[in-house]
Amino acid sequence: MTAACNGTGGIVAAVIIGLALLVVVPLVVDPIFLIELTSYVILAILALSLGLIWGYGGILCFGQSAFFGIGAYAYAIAVINMGDSTIPLILSIVVPALFAALLGYFLFYARITDVYFGVITLTVTLILYKLMGTTSGSAYTIGNAAIGGYNGIPAIPPLNLPGSPTTFLSLDGLFYAAGLTLLAVYVGLRLMLKSRFGQVVVAIRENERRAELLGYDARFYKLAAFTIGGGIAGLAGCLFANWGMFISPDVFGLAQSAQVIIWVIVGGTGTLLGPIVGCFLVQWIATQLGTQQVLNANLVLGTILIGFVLLVPKGITPTVLDLIERTCQRRSYAKPLVEKRSVS
Amino acid sequence: MSAECVLETRGLEKRFGGVVAISSVDFNLKQRELRCLIGPNGAGKSTFFKMLTAQIKPTTGQILFEGVEITKAQPHQVSQLGIGIKNQVPDVFNNLTVRENISVAARSRHGKARAAAIASEVTERLGLTGLVGRLVGELAHGQRQWVELAMVVALEPKLILLDEPAAGMTADETNRTAELIREVNKTAAIVVVEHDMQFIKQIAHTVTVFHQGRVLVEDTMENIQGNELVREIYLGKADDD
Numbered sequence: 001m002t003a004a005c006n007g008t009g010g011i012v013a014a015v016i017i018g019l020a021l022l023v024v025v026p027l028v029v030d031p032i033f034l035i036e037l038t039s040y041v042i043l044a045i046l047a048l049s050l051g052l053i054w055g056y057g058g059i060l061c062f063g064q065s066a067f068f069g070i071g072a073y074a075y076a077i078a079v080i081n082m083g084d085s086t087i088p089l090i091l092s093i094v095v096p097a098l099f100a101a102l103l104g105y106f107l108f109y110a111r112i113t114d115v116y117f118g119v120i121t122l123t124v125t126l127i128l129y130k131l132m133g134t135t136s137g138s139a140y141t142i143g144n145a146a147i148g149g150y151n152g153i154p155a156i157p158p159l160n161l162p163g164s165p166t167t168f169l170s171l172d173g174l175f176y177a178a179g180l181t182l183l184a185v186y187v188g189l190r191l192m193l194k195s196r197f198g199q200v201v202v203a204i205r206e207n208e209r210r211a212e213l214l215g216y217d218a219r220f221y222k223l224a225a226f227t228i229g230g231g232i233a234g235l236a237g238c239l240f241a242n243w244g245m246f247i248s249p250d251v252f253g254l255a256q257s258a259q260v261i262i263w264v265i266v267g268g269t270g271t272l273l274g275p276i277v278g279c280f281l282v283q284w285i286a287t288q289l290g291t292q293q294v295l296n297a298n299l300v301l302g303t304i305l306i307g308f309v310l311l312v313p314k315g316i317t318p319t320v321l322d323l324i325e326r327t328c329q330r331r332s333y334a335k336p337l338v339e340k341r342s343v344s
Numbered sequence: 345m346s347a348e349c350v351l352e353t354r355g356l357e358k359r360f361g362g363v364v365a366i367s368s369v370d371f372n373l374k375q376r377e378l379r380c381l382i383g384p385n386g387a388g389k390s391t392f393f394k395m396l397t398a399q400i401k402p403t404t405g406q407i408l409f410e411g412v413e414i415t416k417a418q419p420h421q422v423s424q425l426g427i428g429i430k431n432q433v434p435d436v437f438n439n440l441t442v443r444e445n446i447s448v449a450a451r452s453r454h455g456k457a458r459a460a461a462i463a464s465e466v467t468e469r470l471g472l473t474g475l476v477g478r479l480v481g482e483l484a485h486g487q488r489q490w491v492e493l494a495m496v497v498a499l500e501p502k503l504i505l506l507d508e509p510a511a512g513m514t515a516d517e518t519n520r521t522a523e524l525i526r527e528v529n530k531t532a533a534i535v536v537v538e539h540d541m542q543f544i545k546q547i548a549h550t551v552t553v554f555h556q557g558r559v560l561v562e563d564t565m566e567n568i569q570g571n572e573l574v575r576e577i578y579l580g581k582a583d584d585d
Contacts, residue, residue: 196451203448206437213397213435214499215423215452 011190018183022176034175036287039243041178044279045236047263048185051275053229054264056193057222058205060114063121064233064260066128067096069251071234072241073132073147076156081143086162092238093231100230101223108219108226122257129252152248156241169242178239182276185232189272192228201225266308268315277317349411350375350503350533351396356405358391358557365391367557369405373503378529380544380565381537383554384577389537390432392554393505397429398422409503424453428501432508432537434488438481442472442491445480449495462498470494470524485512493521497528504528506536510543522546 026034050064074095078088103124107117136149145153159177161167169177192198204211204218212218241247250256259282267278285304289297312319351373358366366388373379381389394400396407398419407415414422437445446467450459467473470490475483480491489512496504506525510518518540525534525547538544544551544565551568553560555577561568568574 196456199444199448199451203437203440203444206439207435209399209419209431210435210437210495211448212419213399213423213429213431214449214495215420217418217420 011187014190015183015187018179018186022179022183026172026175035171035243038171038175038178039240040280040283041175041182042236042239042243043263043283044276045178045182045185045239046233046260047267047275047279048182048189048272049229049232049236050260050264051267051269051272052189052232053225054261055269055271055274056198056205057201057225057229059222059226060118061121061226061229062118062261063123063125063257064229065252065256066121066125067100067230067233068237068240068256068260069125069128069132069247069249070096070099071237072247072251073153073237074234075238076153076241076247077142077145077147079157080145080153083157084163084165085157085159089159089238092241093235096234096237097227097231101227104223104226104230108223111219122254125252125257126254129249129254132249132252148248150249152246152250154246156245156247158242158245174239174242178243181235181239185235186272186276193272197221197224262305264315266305266315268317268319271315271317271321274315274317278315281316348374350377350409351535352408353396354406354408356392356395356407357403358388358395358400359403364557366395366402369557369559371552371559373533373535375533376529376531377533378525378547378549379533379535380548380551381535381554382539382544382551382568383560387554388557389554390507391557393429393431393507393535393537396422396505397427423499423501426499426502427505428496428499428503429505430489430492430496430507430509432511434485434492436480436488436492436495439479441477442480442483443467443476445491446472446494446498449498453499462500466494466498470497471520486514486517489513490517493524497524500531502532504532504534506534508537508539510538510540518543519546 025037029037046064046068049067050061053059053061053064071092075085075088075092078091079085082088103121107120112120132147133150135147136151138146140147140149147153157168158174159169193202200211200216200221201224203214204216204221208218211221237247237251240251263278263282264275265278266282267276268274282301282304286297286301289295289300308315314322349372351371353369353371356366356369356371357364369388369392371392381392383389391400395402398414398417398421402415405415406413409422409425409427412425414425417425437448440448443463446463447459450463450466454462467476470493472487472490472494475487480488483491489509493506493509496506509525510521513521522543525536528534536544536547548565550562551565552562553568553571553574560577561571561574563571
């Protein structure tokens with residue numbers, strides 16, 4: 001069991017399960033819920049990006065939503081001007097990745113420590129929130145795209161087949177596109193973490209000084225991981241702009257920034273499955289709470305978060321994996337326990 | 345300095361505010377030399393090591409490694425040039441397995457195949473084969489020291505700095521450490537900071553005594569033991585134990 005969670009076997013299993021869910025889920029859930037579910041899938045990509053840089057890189061970024069929002073705005077502005085969505089899609093990854101690289105360069109090379117890093121990244125996203133809010137009026141247009149201040153950009157054209165601007169992605173299609181993207185990002189990150197680069201990033205999280213004394217430039221590796229995380233968050237932003245066909249400065253807001261962190265805490269840091277599970281669970285609970293009038297939704301969500309931090313501090317996924325592992329261990333006591341942890 | 349020289353410091357000095365931790369240290373180490381540093385607590389030995397590996401920057405003075413000035417280098421650059429260090433407190437990756445710890449070290453300066461060969465050789469040489477799947481954080485203190493030693497050896501450095509390598513080890517483990525040091529010394533220069541005089545006698549030719557941030561005396565182990573001044577500041581106290 002534990003061996004199956006590891007290595008190539010685990011990745012193949014993840015692909016099969018992921019594809020199976022993609023095929024089966026639209027057949028069994030009602031269409032309205034499928035739209036809801038599509039947003040969970042998109043936000044899970046955002047959660048994965050923080051799962052990478054916080055869970056594996058040890059970098060607590062409180063402003064992951066900044067890259068999400070920049071990706072969304074980059075896509076929206078570019079696609080309104082270009083019509084064809086191919087280049088805007090690429091821009092939605094490249095622009096936030098470059099922004100992350102620039103921001104990260106100053107922070108990592110100045111050796112800003114953890115707490116300050118969190119404060120600065122939070123400030124950056126809040127600055128972007130205010131900044132985008134001031135862009136109402138006809139003076140603030142880029143080409144044909146009016147940025148629209150706090151009203152945001154409405155009627156964003158959806159993704160189309162590359163080279164064929166008239167073949168748009170339907171809402172059902174977006175579910176498959178988002179699902180495949182989530183799966184691709186997950187598998188890509190699994191492979192990356194198995195590589196030398198991934199191992200070094202984890203080693204730096206464990207002990208930065210030791211990694212440097214072994215000859216690795218921690219600043220560079222952290223910057224690279226941070227940039228990749230920024231690109232992934234931007235891609236999620238692009239899909240999110242597609243989902244609502246609308247984007248506003250709220251994506252940079254405090255609520256959005258905090259939410260990403262909550263998903264990762266609930267799902268569990270140090271795994272890739274955790275942030276996905278956390279995102280789905282918290283978003284689902286939030287939706288369910290929204291349908292009733294008895295209790296204040298935020299109050300209940302807050303209680304759940306406090307409960308998690310106190311009772312399940314490692315998050316759902318690591319706790320469940322530990323339980324499975326312990327059960328396996330008891331059953332096959334004679335077997336030596338090699339490859340104890342799993343990168344899930 | 346001559347080509348023979350692997351490490352040289354000139355007028356090295358470190359002040360923390362008003363406290364002078366290291367003052368005008370001129371230190372020379374030949375290729376494949378094995379040197380011990382001794383001195384009472386606070387003599388500046390660890391500070392000296394940290395400056396050699398760029399963990400802290402000297403206030404004034406120069407550090408040269410194989411004739412190249414590394415005074416202003418970054419820690420990873422110093423490591424890439426070929427200096428490996430084991431810090432005083434076990435400095436390892438606690439949540440990674442023994443295998444992963446050693447392989448990360450071996451991959452630093454070598455390609456995949458060569459690194460795998462070095463990693464398995466070092467693992468066997470240090471008797472860690474039975475522990476490869478264990479998390480380093482779960483190991484005993486002595487075993488963690490060995491993992492760190494293995495990581496340093498896996499780098500294949502030209503100069504190895506060992507800050508109290510035998511601390512917390514059993515007599516048997518200490519003997520094995522001494523053996524290992526002599527073996528690694530065939531290919532690398534080594535500087536060892538230790539308090540265990542038996543251990544130093546096992547390995548050292550030349551001993552440098554630090555006292556209050558300065559080099560007090562530099563001589564063979566026999567002469568050092570006979571030196572009145574050294575006995576007074578250091579060995580004398582040890583004899584009282």
